[in-house]
Amino acid sequence: MDYFEPFNSYIELEKMKLDPEGKLIIRRLSDVVDIFQDKKTAKEISLKENPIIYKVYNVQIPEENGHLQHCISIVFPGRIGNEYYMTKGHFHKIKGTSEIYLTLKGRGKLVMQTPDQKSKVLEMKEGSISYIPPYWAHRTVNIGDEPLIFFGVYRGDAGHNYGIIEKKEFVKLIVERNGQINVIDNPNY
C-alpha cells in the first residue's frame, strides 16, 4: 500500500510565516470590500493603500475525509470605520464538520452562527482553544493592536460555503465605540 508520508511544518511567530509556506492566500481590502458595513470607506481605502486584511498559510493535504487540513491565519490590526479587520467567514461545504482554532498571538473575537441564525461569540487570546462544532459558520475579528495569529484544523473534505454570509454578513458585528469593543446586531437581519 502507498502511504501518505508524515511531514513537519514550522511556525515562525516573530516572522509571521509558515515554513514551508504551503498554499498562501492573501486577502487585501480590495478582495473583501463587501464584508464591511461601510462599503464606501472600504472602497476608497482599497483604491489607495489597499492594506492586507488577512493571510492564510494552508498546509497542502488531500481533500479527503481521513485527512486533516491545517493552516496558520494572520488577521492584521485595523478598522474600516468602526468595524475591525476580519476574515470573510464561511460555513463548511460539508455542513456537519467542525473546526478548531488555537490562538498563538493577539486578541480576537470568534463570531459564529448556525443556519437558523443562532449566534455565539468567543474570545480569542494566546492559549485559547476554540471549538467550532459542526454546522456553525465562523469568522475571526482582530480586536487588538497587533496581528491575531491562530492555528486552525478541519476535516480534509470539509470545504467552504460562503452562502448567506456573503449576502448579509453575520448576525452579530464587532465594532469600536468610544474606545470600547462592542458586539452589536447586524441591521441586515
Next chain:
Amino acid sequence: MDYFEPFNSYIELEKMKLDPEGKLIIRRLSDVVDIFQDKKTAKEISLKENPIIYKVYNVQIPEENGHLQHCISIVFPGRIGNEYYMTKGHFHKIKGTSEIYLTLKGRGKLVMQTPDQKSKVLEMKEGSISYIPPYWAHRTVNIGDEPLIFFGVYRGDAGHNYGIIEKKEFVKLIVERNGQINVIDNPNY
C-alpha cells in the same frame, strides 16, 4: 435542530494545565512498565518513586466523524535505563484517520510506523506542526530536559488501537548513548 454549542478551553503553559481540564489521563510508570526495553529497571522504579511519565488533558467532544477530538499532552523528561520517557503509542481504531501535533514547549521525537512496518521519525520543538497521515501509528518521546507539551487534534470517531505496538513496541527506539540522542532498531523486530 439542536446544535452542539461552541466553547473555549485555555492552555496555561506555565502551570501545565488545561482549563477546564476535560478528561485527564495520568500515566505513571506502573501503568506503562512494558513499553520500556529494560522492564526490570522500570518495574523497580515503579515500586519506589513511580513517576508520572505523561498526562493527557482530553477536551470532551462527541466521538463522531463530524467532530474533532483535541487534547494537550505533557510528556515529562527522564529515562528508564537509556530509553527516554514516552507515550504508549497507538494506531487509530479507524485506521484511515490522521492526527496533528502542534508542539508548544520542549523537545521531542515523534515516532511513527505503518502496518507493514515502514518507519518515520520527526522532530518536535516549539512551533513544529507534525502531520500524522492516515494509517500511521504514533508515539511521542521527550528527548529534552523540560516537559514536552503539545496540542493534538484527530477525528471524533478515530479511536485507539494498541495492537502490535503493545506486543513489540515500535520498529525504532529512541535512546541516549554517550550524551547523544540515537534512533536505533528495535531488536524485537
